[in-house]
Amino acid sequence: MIEQSTEPRPTLEAVAARAGVSRATASRVVNGGDGVREPLVERVRQAVEELGYVPNQAARSLVTRRHDAVAVVIAEPETRVFADPFFALQLRGISKELTAHDSQLVLLLTEGRDDHARVGRYLAGGHVDGALVFSLHLDDPLPGLIHGVPTVYGGRPGWSDGSRGAVYVDSDNRGGAREAVRHLVGLGRRRIAHITGALDQTSAVDRLDGFRDVMVDADPKLIAEGDFTPAGGERAMRELLDRCPDLDAVFAANDLTAAGALRVLRERERRVPEDVAVIGFDDMLPVTEQADPPLTTVRQDIEEMGRLMARLLLRGLDRTASAGVPAGGLAGAPASVVLPTTLVRRASA
Amino acid sequence: MIEQSTEPRPTLEAVAARAGVSRATASRVVNGGDGVREPLVERVRQAVEELGYVPNQAARSLVTRRHDAVAVVIAEPETRVFADPFFALQLRGISKELTAHDSQLVLLLTEGRDDHARVGRYLAGGHVDGALVFSLHLDDPLPGLIHGVPTVYGGRPGWSDGSRGAVYVDSDNRGGAREAVRHLVGLGRRRIAHITGALDQTSAVDRLDGFRDVMVDADPKLIAEGDFTPAGGERAMRELLDRCPDLDAVFAANDLTAAGALRVLRERERRVPEDVAVIGFDDMLPVTEQADPPLTTVRQDIEEMGRLMARLLLRGLDRTASAGVPAGGLAGAPASVVLPTTLVRRASA
DNA sequence: CGACGATCGGGGAGCGCTCTCAACGGCGGG
């Protein structure tokens, strides 16, 4: 119900008065109670209880310059974010970690370029202690708009100058791709195709590189560009079958793409895995297990990646906060993390 | 990169000094510039620009008691939230609407009962101007923990005393279900089964009621309980087929459930729609269109529901703010909205 | 038993902003 609370919330002053102590003492108790003797602590606690006191975060932030909030920026245009459980899982990992550290999650969704300025302004406004940024595209202007806010990226950012020491969490896309393709080779497949992801993202590029690492002189006709969506997977699969009717395996850049490819293979009456073996990437559970046939895929622990990002950010926050690091300094900054992947064998390959 | 900004951000004071005006005038310009003459407005604007001034939200909130932030509470235990694009779509609608009103979205995910207290505390803490609460279960203690925060619910809350005047946005679950079942009847089907959703949610109950409205004396054996997931759909479908091998139609509580049912029907070699017609609910696009056969379903505009929730909340905020409504009062509060549904005919029925 | 040191509690400043209120200046009407 829409209502406005009129009765003013109790202030620390009120708590102090009720407990018969000074505001400072009440504050100490509320913030942990160090350096206050037991009987007083108890009295203050009780006053807090009776009055239903909750600290005013705005007032607190004003002086501490901490907000106990972290922004999660998802810079994915249009609908993709939501067709894909990927973000949802990361979000869940992040949420868990932040909750454990009493931080709030401020979600910043950008729908297009116009939104970037808004996000930049928001972050610059010092509303949050740090930012977790996802799904950057190669030419994304967003990082340039982020100043003075500790940031951890989800996935290796793609800018050219060696990632400028950015902290990121990624999985071993290239290694995972290599493992998948090697598995196909081990199965005796020779005409192995690859459907890429959206090539303006490093994850897609890295998986393609992994594919090429194994298929050193792959027929360029065996590589088709997808975009991480089932529809893109279908389109690319059709293209591939038209160009190379003799292909006997497909490594798809992610499970959604693989699902699209499977559909086209069925439609064209190729048996999987007998005629064409298929491997995906992600191990997105409902998708892979319920695919027909169940999908062999490269698993990455998505939720863990989210959790790790949050942990890295929070740790960095602590570090710099306690050890007066100079502006822009990297001293003590956590390093990026690349998580390993594992091949999960199911029926499709 | 993890860095701490050391250089203090410019204050309004600094802007005022640079523009050669008082802090008050600078504040006026920053907040819209009413009642300030043009030349001064321009000077202040320029000073803001040059200094890269961004208002300190904490200081502002401290005095205005507004936060320009809205909490989105998703009280869904475990993974369901994320397997289901439902929330993602609502979130997107909400995000768009909030962005248009310069409000931020604070996401509160609860993983279990323990989290409820945390959420209640957070909301009571006056960190946000209002809350949007989703996916309540019938016995959820959360509403009881929300005090003094304007709230709009996603889906009709299920408490017994007539929803206590709560504001909610829902779609016409009962009417949509009726339409679906009538369509099946119109197709000449007589042994129509229903797979329910999780019956601790009103949406599931309402759809079941709609089913019963049409199938007044339905054989109880034709109703099986699901939980809105594909796995639940599979389980229920198996049950139904075992109990009533002669059924000729299934109305599933949502598309995910229908997808599970379709899988079982294929496995049992029933043709859809020839032997068994299937209708879902939601019109979750990738699911319905790519189902085999494409799924006839009851469409609800999920993103619009989200947008509407946000709009309702923001409007209520305005209203009460301007027209000193007494505590707990409902005067001028927006009414709940129930959105219509439409039957989308595809191949499955 | 007294004095010194360590520790605890209280007073007060001030974080950056908004908003009220008073002062000021310019204009039109009498």
Place this chain on the structure above:
DNA sequence: CCCGCCGTTGAGAGCGCTCCCCGATCGTCG
């Protein structure tokens, strides 16, 4: 030509909290 009113600007008082600093207080050792 003067008065009064309105529109514009500036000064200042807090919003609720943290934290510094100093005085009070306790324990303890000589």
